Amino acid sequence: MYVGLSDADLAPRIADGDSEAEAEMCRRMGPRIRLYGLRHLRSSSAADDLVQQVLLKVIEALRAARLRESDKLAHFVLGTCRMVVVELRRSSHRQEALLAKFGGDLIPEASPTPTLDDRQLARCVQTLKERERSVVVMTFYDEHTAAETARSLGISEANVRVIRHRAMAQLRDCLGVTL
Numbered sequence: 385m386y387v388g389l390s391d392a393d394l395a396p397r398i399a400d401g402d403s404e405a406e407a408e409m410c411r412r413m414g415p416r417i418r419l420y421g422l423r424h425l426r427s428s429s430a431a432d433d434l435v436q437q438v439l440l441k442v443i444e445a446l447r448a449a450r451l452r453e454s455d456k457l458a459h460f461v462l463g464t465c466r467m468v469v470v471e472l473r474r475s476s477h478r479q480e481a482l483l484a485k486f487g488g489d490l491i492p493e494a495s496p497t498p499t500l501d502d503r504q505l506a507r508c509v510q511t512l513k514e515r516e517r518s519v520v521v522m523t524f525y526d527e528h529t530a531a532e533t534a535r536s537l538g539i540s541e542a543n544v545r546v547i548r549h550r551a552m553a554q555l556r557d558c559l560g561v562t563l
Contacts, residue, residue, distance in 0.1 A: 395454035398446040409446075410439050413461050420465045425472070434472075438464050501559075508558035516551035523548055 386394065386408040397405035417438045421431030441464050445451060451460055483490075509517060518537060522528040523544075530541045530548075537544070556562075 390455075391457040392455035395446055395451050395457050398443065399449040401447070406443055406446075409442070409457070413442070413458075414439065416458075417461065417465055420462070421469075424469050430472075434465065434468060437468050441468070504559060505555075508555050511558060512551055512554060516547055516554070519544055519547045520551050520555070 386397075386405060389397075389405075389408070391409075391412070394405045394409050398409060414435050417435045418431045421434035422428065425431055425434060438461065442461055445460070445464075451457065509520065512520065515537070519533055522533045522536065523530075528536070530544045534541045534544045539547075
């Protein structure tokens with residue numbers, strides 16, 4: 385319906401609340417904004433975020449009829465892209481400066497990591513019941529998912545998760561680990 389309309393025709397329709405005109409504008413401008421983002425932000429995810437931010441700002445401006453010359457819609461979108469990228473870079477620089485200045489205060493003093501006694505762990509695993517031991521070994525040694533473990537043992541996935549949870553609590557108690 386809006387394929388034959390120019391960008392200049394879309395702007396007043398959006399100001400009148402036409403959601404189909406908004407969708408058409410997004411369809412036309414989205415790929416252009418993404419290319420701008422890829423070129424200037426050099427990240428696919430950042431370019432996708434830019435598309436969202438710019439389209440929101442443009443639609444808000446068009447709904448409020450803040451675009452004086454509707455034939456300049458593409459220029460307005462490009463200008464909005466520039467402003468959002470500048471804003472993102474400024475924010476990033478501020479974050480980096482704050483991290484450089486206060487980052488050391490945010491990271492807690494490194495506490496010594498407790499070492500794991502392999503023999504004690506082996507003794508603790510041996511104290512588990514056979515089913516619990518099987519679930520723990522299949523999960524952490526064989527790296528099976530809950531579904532694979534459930535199929536192998538002939539029990540439900542939920543049961544595997546419960547058994548694993550209880551076995552891990554017993555191992556923590558046996559090793560004297562507190563959370």
